Amino acid sequence: xxxxxxxxxxxxxxxxxxxxxxxxxxxxxxxxxxxxxxxxxxxxxxxxxxxxxxxxxxxxxxxxxxxxxxxxxxxxxxxxxxxxxxxxxxxxxxxxxxxxxxxxxxxxxxxxxxxxxxxxxxxxxxxxxxxxxxxxxxxxxxxxxxxxxxxxxxxxxxxxxxxxxxxxxxxxxxxxxxxxxxxxxxxxxxxxxxxxxxxxxxxxxxx
Amino acid sequence: xxxxxxxxxxxxxxxxxxxxxxxxxxxxxxxxxxxxxxxxxxxxxxxxxxxxxxxxxxxxxxxxxxxxxxxxxxxxxxxxxxxxxxxxxxxxxxxxxxxxxxxxxxxxxxxxxxxxxxxxxxxxxxxxxxxxxxxxxxxxxxxxxxxxxxxxxxxxxxxxxxxxxxxxxxxxxxxxxxxxxxxxxxxxxxxxxxxxxxxxxxxxxxxxxxxxxxxxxxxxxxxxxxxxxxxxxxxxxxxxxxxxxxxxxxxxxxxxxxxxxxxxxxxxxxxxxxxxxxxxxxxxxxxxxxxxxxxxxxxxxxxxxxxxxxxxxxxxxxxxxxxxxxxxxxxxxxxxxxxxxxxxxxxxxxxxxxxxxxxxxxxxxxxxxxxxxxxxxxxxxxxxxxxxxxxxxxxxxxxxxxxxxxxxxxxxxxxxxxxxxxxxxxxxxxxxxxxxxxxxxxxxxxxxxxxxxxxxxxxxxxxxxxx
Numbered sequence: 272x273x274x275x276x277x278x279x280x281x282x283x284x285x286x287x288x289x290x291x292x293x294x295x296x297x298x299x300x301x302x303x304x305x306x307x308x309x310x311x312x313x314x315x316x317x318x319x320x321x322x323x324x325x326x327x328x329x330x331x332x333x334x335x336x337x338x339x340x341x342x343x344x345x346x347x348x349x350x351x352x353x354x355x356x357x358x359x360x361x362x363x364x365x366x367x368x369x370x371x372x373x374x375x376x377x378x379x380x381x382x383x384x385x386x387x388x389x390x391x392x393x394x395x396x397x398x399x400x401x402x403x404x405x406x407x408x409x410x411x412x413x414x415x416x417x418x419x420x421x422x423x424x425x426x427x428x429x430x431x432x433x434x435x436x437x438x439x440x441x442x443x444x445x446x447x448x449x450x451x452x453x454x455x456x457x458x459x460x461x462x463x464x465x466x467x468x469x470x471x472x473x474x475x476x477x478x
Numbered sequence: 479x480x481x482x483x484x485x486x487x488x489x490x491x492x493x494x495x496x497x498x499x500x501x502x503x504x505x506x507x508x509x510x511x512x513x514x515x516x517x518x519x520x521x522x523x524x525x526x527x528x529x530x531x532x533x534x535x536x537x538x539x540x541x542x543x544x545x546x547x548x549x550x551x552x553x554x555x556x557x558x559x560x561x562x563x564x565x566x567x568x569x570x571x572x573x574x575x576x577x578x579x580x581x582x583x584x585x586x587x588x589x590x591x592x593x594x595x596x597x598x599x600x601x602x603x604x605x606x607x608x609x610x611x612x613x614x615x616x617x618x619x620x621x622x623x624x625x626x627x628x629x630x631x632x633x634x635x636x637x638x639x640x641x642x643x644x645x646x647x648x649x650x651x652x653x654x655x656x657x658x659x660x661x662x663x664x665x666x667x668x669x670x671x672x673x674x675x676x677x678x679x680x681x682x683x684x685x686x687x688x689x690x691x692x693x694x695x696x697x698x699x700x701x702x703x704x705x706x707x708x709x710x711x712x713x714x715x716x717x718x719x720x721x722x723x724x725x726x727x728x729x730x731x732x733x734x735x736x737x738x739x740x741x742x743x744x745x746x747x748x749x750x751x752x753x754x755x756x757x758x759x760x761x762x763x764x765x766x767x768x769x770x771x772x773x774x775x776x777x778x779x780x781x782x783x784x785x786x787x788x789x790x791x792x793x794x795x796x797x798x799x800x801x802x803x804x805x806x807x808x809x810x811x812x813x814x815x816x817x818x819x820x821x822x823x824x825x826x827x828x829x830x831x832x833x834x835x836x837x838x839x840x841x842x843x844x845x846x847x848x849x850x851x852x853x854x855x856x857x858x859x860x861x862x863x864x865x866x867x868x869x870x871x872x873x874x875x876x877x878x879x880x881x882x883x884x885x886x887x888x889x890x891x892x893x894x895x896x897x898x899x900x901x902x903x904x905x906x907x908x909x910x911x912x913x914x915x916x917x918x919x920x921x922x923x924x925x926x927x928x929x930x931x932x933x934x935x936x937x938x939x940x941x942x943x944x945x
């Protein structure tokens with residue numbers, strides 16, 4: 272996983288609530304067995320017209336937002352399906368940071384696992400950042416994870432909260448399986464207790 | 479320790495260790511795997527030289543991509559075939575128990591788990607699929623995870639989690655004619671919204687919930703995710719124990735009695751704290767359906783489509799208008815009487831034998847309206863076989879329904895079962911998002927009985943009028 276430290280980038284505003292993961296990447300594109308290559312179909316229904324041409328009105332089809340690395344939306348971003356293909360599609364498109372007043376739980380989690388930083392901020396602040404974003408390439412936002420602030424084009428700083436453990440993993444680009452396996456003795460201890468207390472717990476064997 | 483909720487008890491019982499920042503390593507009793515969200519996880523294990531810590535706590539099945547037509551024929555869509563073959567190679571390489579496509583035990587993972595006794599009360603259950611919440615109907619803590627977490631569970635049999643908040647939704651009273659678990663859940667989502675449960679686990683309680691059979695409870699918990707909740711749960715009771723008894727992988731004899739003794743300790747204690755409480759009266763719930771492209775856009779079948787002009791918030795008003803345009807509906811029109819093109823009875827929400835019986839009761843002696851395509855897709859090979867033993871297949875076939883093989887099918891259209899642009903579908907599935915059942919498709923979520931009523935009348939219909 273790529274480390275996330277400081278990102279200075281173009282931000283795109285998508286002022287909609289309840290952007291579900293089907294909208295981020297429709298089910299018919301989930302037939303891949305890889306994590307990469309989904310970016311061309313990110314937001315497929317919004318990005319392309321029925322004849323397959325780009326929809327010129329969609330923000331991510333316009334300059335300079337084609338190169339956006341930050342996405343700002345309204346409430347409940349990533350609701351619906353648990354598909355990690357949604358953050359994979361965003362990442363493959365180039366998005367490293369998503370900002371919204373609220374997120375669906377699984378999507379929020381999935382972002383961290385892929386080096387995407389999700390930031391919760393109040394709706395009024397999202398509106399201000401969307402206004403910055405609409406100014407395009409003259410108005411880069413700088414997301415400073417170590418200091419936990421977003422620096423707006425006018426230099427104003429917007430602080431944000433993040434779980435310290437997740438911050439650590441993002442900053443170091445760490446795989447959390449390795450982290451958990453450092454606690455293997457405790458996992459074994461748990462398993463011994465469970466085998467003793469719940470002897471009825473079935474093992475599955477299928478011939 | 480003070481009074482605890484059902485969620486608190488299962489959570490406490492599965493914490494391996496709590497890290498200094500409050501994240502817990504939570505032990506996972508059962509991991510369910512399917513072909514769409516697992517290939518990258520297996521690949522990750524392979525690259526890191528890791529194995530599954532406990533393949534015998536894991537079960538794999540193919541469901542999302544599988545055709546629901548003749549299974550003896552090769553799978554036509556190359557990318558679907560590849561995903562299925564990839565799973566088959568992976569389960570062999572990593573020693574994962576697997577129900578193959580041609581097994582009678584194959585089906586939708588959330589139907590197969592409870593049906594086989596693979597999912598049991600008191601367990602922690604995960605799967606790379608948001609509708610894993612279904613298994614909470616047994617009184618387990620079951621939730622959907624992403625593919626990175628799938629890999630984490632495979633390697634460690636644990637997951638990193640922070641405890642959810644507790645929410646209780648109580649439905650007391652007696653359900654009216656034509657009102658099912660689906661209508662209860664639609665009413666709840668309509669009431670609290672698609673983010674109403676975010677950060678919470680919902681426990682469903684009250685006399686109307688207690689009165690539901692297991693299939694009904696699974697329908698409720700299945701759609702807890704549509705209310706934004708991490709999981710849905712119902713406390714295990716006699717209905718649960720009778721359901722579990724005798725299932726192929728459930729404990730037997732003395733072991734079963736020991737398990738039941740433990741499961742009986744799990745119900746929420748008197749006075750346990752809930753961070754959020756919502757109460758509905760069963761008598762206030764009508765046969766319902768959705769009109770828009772979010773599961774919270776719920777209406778009683780007797781109602782009219784809402785008018786965006788009545789919405790104060792501008793962003794919401796715009797969104798409502800877009801939904802009406804997408805759905806091809808007019809503000810203020812009666813929802814009943816809207817013609818449908820397709821009827822889909824199936825999905826992890828409503829494809830169990832009880833759901834098929836409810837649909838068959840409406841279909842019996844009637845004919846699918848001209849020009850309507852009506853499909854029945856049982857949740858598993860076993861559901862299909864049982865329905866055939868009960869003669870339900872004949873009722874459906876006589877009425878002009880298609881009687882298909884088990885799988886996720888038109889719920890998300892990863893297999894050939896898809897809507898074409900503009901088609902309107904009465905669907906027993908769980909999501910009405912734009913393009914969910916096929917690009918441009920229009921979905922109305924409703925119960926199996928209401929779906930059957932739409933099939934035989936050719937339009938969205940109050941099932942009570944067919945009684």
